[in-house]
Every structure is written in C-alpha cells, then in structure tokens.
Amino acid sequence: MDGRERQPQTPAAGQEAxxxxxxxxxxxxxxxxxxxxxxxxxxxxxxELISARGILLSRGGRTLLQDVDIxxxxxxxxxxxxxxxxxxxxxxxxxxxxxxxxxGEVKRKAGLGVGYVPQRLEVDRSIPLTVAxxxxxxxxxxxxxxxxxxxxxxxxxxxxxxLTELSxxxxxxxxxxRALVRSPELLVLDEPVRGVDYAGxxxxxxxxxxxxxxxxxxxxxxxxxxxxVMAQSDRVICLNHHVCCSGVPHSVAQHPExxxxxxxxASRAIGLYQHHHDHSHDLAGAPRPSPxxxxxxxx
Amino acid sequence: xxxxxxxxxxxGGMGLALVAAPLxxxxxxxxxxxxxxxxxxxxxxxxxxxxxxxLNLTASVLVVTLAVSGLLLLLxxxxxxxxxxxxxxxxxxxxxxxxxxASLIQGPxxxxxxxxxxxxxxxxxxxxxxIYFGGLVTLALEIWLWRPLLAISVHEDLAAAxxxxxxxxxxxxxxxxxxxxxIAIKIVGVLLTVAFLIMPAAAARPLSETPExxxxxxxxxxxxxxxxxxxxxxxxxxPGGPSIVLMLAVFFMAAVFPSVLRQRR
Numbered sequence: 001m002d003g004r005e006r007q008p009q010t011p012a013a014g015q016e017a018x019x020x021x022x023x024x025x026x027x028x029x030x031x032x033x034x035x036x037x038x039x040x041x042x043x044x045x046x047x048e049l050i051s052a053r054g055i056l057l058s059r060g061g062r063t064l065l066q067d068v069d070i071x072x073x074x075x076x077x078x079x080x081x082x083x084x085x086x087x088x089x090x091x092x093x094x095x096x097x098x099x100x101x102x103x104g105e106v107k108r109k110a111g112l113g114v115g116y117v118p119q120r121l122e123v124d125r126s127i128p129l130t131v132a133x134x135x136x137x138x139x140x141x142x143x144x145x146x147x148x149x150x151x152x153x154x155x156x157x158x159x160x161x162x163l164t165e166l167s168x169x170x171x172x173x174x175x176x177x178r179a180l181v182r183s184p185e186l187l188v189l190d191e192p193v194r195g196v197d198y199a200g201x202x203x204x205x206x207x208x209x210x211x212x213x214x215x216x217x218x219x220x221x222x223x224x225x226x227x228x229v230m231a232q233s234d235r236v237i238c239l240n241h242h243v244c245c246s247g248v249p250h251s252v253a254q255h256p257e258x259x260x261x262x263x264x265x266a267s268r269a270i271g272l273y274q275h276h277h278d279h280s281h282d283l284a285g286a287p288r289p290s291p292x293x294x295x296x297x298x299x
Numbered sequence: 300x301x302x303x304x305x306x307x308x309x310x311g312g313m314g315l316a317l318v319a320a321p322l323x324x325x326x327x328x329x330x331x332x333x334x335x336x337x338x339x340x341x342x343x344x345x346x347x348x349x350x351x352x353x354l355n356l357t358a359s360v361l362v363v364t365l366a367v368s369g370l371l372l373l374l375x376x377x378x379x380x381x382x383x384x385x386x387x388x389x390x391x392x393x394x395x396x397x398x399x400x401a402s403l404i405q406g407p408x409x410x411x412x413x414x415x416x417x418x419x420x421x422x423x424x425x426x427x428x429x430i431y432f433g434g435l436v437t438l439a440l441e442i443w444l445w446r447p448l449l450a451i452s453v454h455e456d457l458a459a460a461x462x463x464x465x466x467x468x469x470x471x472x473x474x475x476x477x478x479x480x481x482i483a484i485k486i487v488g489v490l491l492t493v494a495f496l497i498m499p500a501a502a503a504r505p506l507s508e509t510p511e512x513x514x515x516x517x518x519x520x521x522x523x524x525x526x527x528x529x530x531x532x533x534x535x536x537x538p539g540g541p542s543i544v545l546m547l548a549v550f551f552m553a554a555v556f557p558s559v560l561r562q563r564r
Contacts, residue, residue: 096460116460123453127328128507138450138461162508175457182461 048073049112049186049218050095055104057087057094064090065101066242072186077212077219077232079249082239083261088222089119091239092190095220112186115179119190119222121171129163131155135178149181150174152211169200180211187212190222205232304420308529308539311422311430315483315495316521318434320503321441321514322479323496323521325472327504328452332497333383334371337390338477339492341367342484343397346414351404357429361481367393368473397489417488419529419539426485433482437475448472449510487540495521498547502554520550 048071057065064087072078082088093099095106096116123129129137135146150156153173158166166174172192179187192204209232212219221233236252238244244257252258326335342360349359367389374385401411413421422430441448447468450458459465483492503516528543 093456096456098456098459114460114462116457118454118456118460121454121457124328124330126504127453128504128509128513129453130508133509134453137453138446138458138463178457188460 049109052095052106053104055094055101057090057099057101064241068243070237072218072220074185074218075212075216076234077221079221079223079233079236080239081223081236084224086240088239089190092188092222096188113182113184115182115184115187117175117179117189117192121175123163125164131158131161131163131174134163134174135181139182141181145181149177152180153177184217186218186220188220191224208232307422307427308419309526311427311486312419312525312529312543313522314430314434315486316499316525317518318437319479319483319495320499320518320521322475323500323517324510324514325448325452326496327500332493333386335476335480335493335496337371337386337393338364338367339480339484340390340489341393342480343414343489344393344400347397347400347404357481357485360484361477364477364480368477372473415488415490416538417486417491417540419486422486430482433478437478440475444468444471487543491540491544494544494547498551502547502551505554505558524550
C-alpha cells in the first residue's frame with residue numbers, strides 16, 4: 001500500500017553497501033561498525049545514547065529511509081551529511097521519536113535528556129513570549145540557569161526581548177540556549193547555520209565543539225556539506241536515503257561514494273578547510289594562530 | 300439589575316467568559332478557530348437529538364461535539380483536501396444536518412433562532428450548575444495542563460523531542476474544547492460560540508507580553524463584555540448573545556487599533 005513492498009530505488013544497504021563499507025573501513029580505520037560486525041556492534045550499543053537499527057520509512061509510496069543504522073555515543077560528535085532531500089531531517093525526526101518508522105527500531109538510553117535545534121523554527125506570532133520564557137518552556141529553570149545558557153551562546157542581551165522581534169540568527173542562538181538549559185546528554189542540531197554567514201557558521205561549530213568538551217554531551221549534527229563541520233566531528237555518516245559511507249571525517253572525504261554524491265571538488269575543499277582551521281593568515285599572508293572565540297561575533 | 304433572570308444571565312455569562320479565556324488563547328495560538336466553528340455548528344445536531352430523545356441538552360451536545368471532534372481528527376490525516384476546506388465542509392454539513400433534524404421535530408419546543416444565537420436570559424438554575432461544575436473542571440484542567448499545552452503550541456516538534464507526549468495533550472485539548480462548546484451553546488448559540496473563545500483572546504494579544512497575561516486579559520475582556528452586553532441588551536432591548544459579541548468586537552478594535560496606527564507611521 002504505502003510502498004513497503006516496493007523495491008527501493010537506492011541500492012539495498014543490506015546487500016551491497018556492507019561489503020563496500022567493510023572493505024573501505026579496512027583501509028581507513030577508525031570507522032563505525034556496520035551491521036556485519038556482529039557481537040562487537042551489539043556490545044557497542046550498550047553504552048550508546050541513541051541507537052537505531054534497520055530503519056525503513058516510506059511515505060506516499062516513496063522510500064525515504066532504507067535500512068539505516070546509526071549510533072551516537074556519549075561525548076561524541078556525529079555529523080550526518082547528504083545532499084538536499086536525502087532524508088537527513090526525516091532520520092533525525094525518527095531518532096527523536098517524532099516520526100515512527102515503518103520498520104526498524106530506535107533505542108534511546110532510559111531517561112535520555114535531549115536538546116533539539118530544529119532546522120527552521122517558526123513560532124506563531126500570536127503567542128506573546130519573551131526569550132527567557134521560551135528558553136525555560138516546558139521545564140522549570142531558574143533565572144540563573146536561563147542567563148547562563150543565554151550567555152553561553154552570546155545571547156544574554158536578548159533575555160527580555162519578544163521572540164517575534166528576533167532576527168533569524170538571533171533566534172537560532174536562542175533555540176540553542178533552550179537546548180542547553182536542559183543540560184542535555186544529547187544535542188541534536190539540524191542544519192543550525194541556515195541564514196548564518198560563513199564566519200558565524202565557523203564560530204557556531206567552534207562553540208558546539210567547546211561545549212561538548214566542557215559538558216561531555218553527545219552531538220548529532222546535520223549538515224548538507226562537510227566543509228566546515230569537519231574539524232569538530234568525530235564521525236561522519238553520509239546519507240542518501242541509505243547510509244552511503246561512514247567513518248572518521250577524513251576517510252569519508254576520500255570515499256568514492258562521497259565524491260560521487262558531492263563531486264570531487266568537495267573532497268579537496270575539506271583538505272583545505274582542515275588546514276585553515278589550525279591558523280589563519282594575516283594580510284601579508286603570514287600564518288598566525290586562530291583568534292580566540294568571541295560569541296558576540298556570530299550572528 | 301436585580302431581576303433573578305438577569306443575575307443568572309450575568310453569572311452564567313461571566314463564568315463562561317472566565318473558562319473560555321485560556322482555552323480561547325490556545326484556539327488562537329494553534330489556529331483552530333475553524334476547528335472550533337465546525338465543532339460548535341455540530342452542536343445543533345446534539346440539541347435536536349437531545350430534544351427528540353428527551354435527554355439533557357448539554358450532555359447530548361457534548362456527545363455530538365466529541366464525535367465530530369474525533370471525526371475531524373481522523374479526516375485531518377489525509378492530505379489531498381486542505382484542512383480549511385475540510386473544516387468548512389464539516390461545519391456546513393453539521394449545520395445542514397442539524398437544521399434538518401430540528402425541522403423533523405415538530406412543535407413549539409424548538410425555536411431555531413434560540414439555538415442558533417442562544418438565549419442568555421433563559422439560563423436556569425440547572426444551567427448555572429452545569430456552567431459552574433463543568434467550568435470548574437475545565438478551568439482546573441486548563442491550569443494543570445497549561446505548561447505542556449503551551450509548549451506544544453509554541454513548537455510541536457521541539458516539545459515532542461524534549462519528551463512531551465504531544466498526541467496525548469492534543470487529544471485532551473480537543474476534549475476541553477468540546478466541553479466548553481457544549482456549555483457555551485446554551486448561552487450564545489451555535490453560531491456565536493466560537494466568538495466567545497477567539498474574540499477575547501484576540502483583543503488581549505496586542506496588550507500582552509506573556510502567555511499568562513494574554514489569558515488573564517482575555518478573561519477580563521470576556522467578563523466585561525458580558526456585563527456591558529447585558530446592560531446594552533436590557534437598556535435597548537437587543538438580543539443578549541449578539542450584544543455581548545458586539546461588545547467583544549468593540550474591545551478588539553480598541554485594543555488592536557493603536558498597533559495598526561503605530562505600524563503606519
């Protein structure tokens with residue numbers, strides 16, 4: 001009826017992909033276990049914050065997700081990349097329990113605290129709501145906790161403002177503060193940099209990396225390009241309805257599936273970016289250390 | 300102003316305004332005005348059935364409004380017909396079926412105008428008990444469920460990801476809506492019930508900085524409108540329910556115009 005019986009257009013991960021993935025894992029090292037890893041994979045799952053196996057989701061006769069496995073461990077930054085319409089947001093919604101998959105299971109650690117920054121946040125303008133109130137919504141948080149969360153994302157001056165008055169970039173930071181005030185064990189960010197300029201993007205990822213180190217939460221990050229998330233990611237999963245490839249960022253960038261999806265330029269761009277991250281150049285071209293993080297600067 | 304029927308009208312109307320205010324805010328925030336309209340118009344079927352079978356009218360209206368709410372939730376799962384079309388369709392179908400059912404019941408007991416526009420001066424002691432008992436239950440539930448309902452009204456996915464059982468609370472909200480509609484129909488009629496929900500909330504919006512302020516202002520506007528509307532009705536011999544709704548419209552205009560003028564400048 002709804003496409004469950006339909007043959008997927010994408011290659012079935014259960015047949016081709018694992019062989020492909022295993023062979024490549026051998027080369028790259030440090031990659032995520034695939035479903036073929038047997039007991040090792042099962043043991044690994046025990047400590048995961050969130051763990052999904054064999055997710056199949058189809059809507060209106062289209063297969064959006066096919067045999068997807070994904071794990072996020074405590075303290076780990078997992079980046080989900082893929083072209084537009086690859087099912088990244090759908091997978092996130094399945095993992096968060098907002099959507100039910102047709103098949104497969106999602107295991108969340110008991111009582112897992114989740115902070116979520118959705119792709120686009122639109123709050124109905126008919127609801128009068130201050131930033132402080134929005135951050136604390138659905139949960140009791142003290143004024144100090146709210147201020148601390150807003151300070152961390154550089155949005156403290158917005159505290160008393162109405163949500164409807166914020167710009168896109170300001171709203172994004174406030175939503176991040178709402179996620180942080182919950183002291184989450186898992187932070188899920190779905191393309192958090194829409195409408196944010198390139199410098200702001202880099203600052204945001206630096207901030208997320210720093211918070212991860214300080215607080216030790218796991219991060220699931222969705223992005224449509226590997227470019228800039230690269231340096232902060234522990235593991236990258238490349239999704240195009242099924243898991244095309246996964247592993248440490250550098251190895252994913254070299255993977256033929258990645259090159260096929262994003263073009264050969266994408267792989268080279270990542271190498272360049274990593275180089276950029278260690279230092280910047282002054283006007284004369286001489287290298288200098290990266291400037292310290294200043295949260296006020298990203299919008 | 301001490302006539303017993305007038306006191307009952309005042310007490311009943313103000314009680315309803317108080318209960319409808321927080322719920323009306325959610326109706327506005329969740330953009331469910333037409334959902335409320337469809338549910339309210341189906342109340343006429345309940346009235347006709349109640350009269351035909353000699354049941355308590357509030358109870359029979361409640362049964363029908365709940366059934367129609369369930370039907371709407373079911374129909375909203377398909378995506379080929381847009382939701383506003385669907386709601387208009389159900390509202391008119393319910394009104395048609397209600398009028399037909401009413402016309403089948405012969406005799407002077409059913410004055411259609413009374414049920415379409417309500418008869419606030421006909422509130423009996425039994426009606427008052429219904430309003431206050433049903434109203435207290437509803438008000439308690441509204442206060443108790445305020446946080447989760449607010450969270451899902453602001454952003455449903457965010458609330459769901461943070462662990463709020465959104466489907467459960469949406470169900471409870473629809474239940475409360477059906478309950479308030481059933482109580483209100485007696486007072487302001489099938490056609491004006493939704494006005495009692497959305498107009499005080501709409502008037503309160505421009506003046507409010509927090510959701511709670513909006514609910515409190517809505518309650519104040521609602522109760523004031525009942526008092527002023529009844530005064531108008533007695534002084535000028537106008538129908539009660541429509542006079543109240545007219546006062547609500549005046550409050551809304553007065554509240555919203557300063558911000559309209561500000562934007563022009």
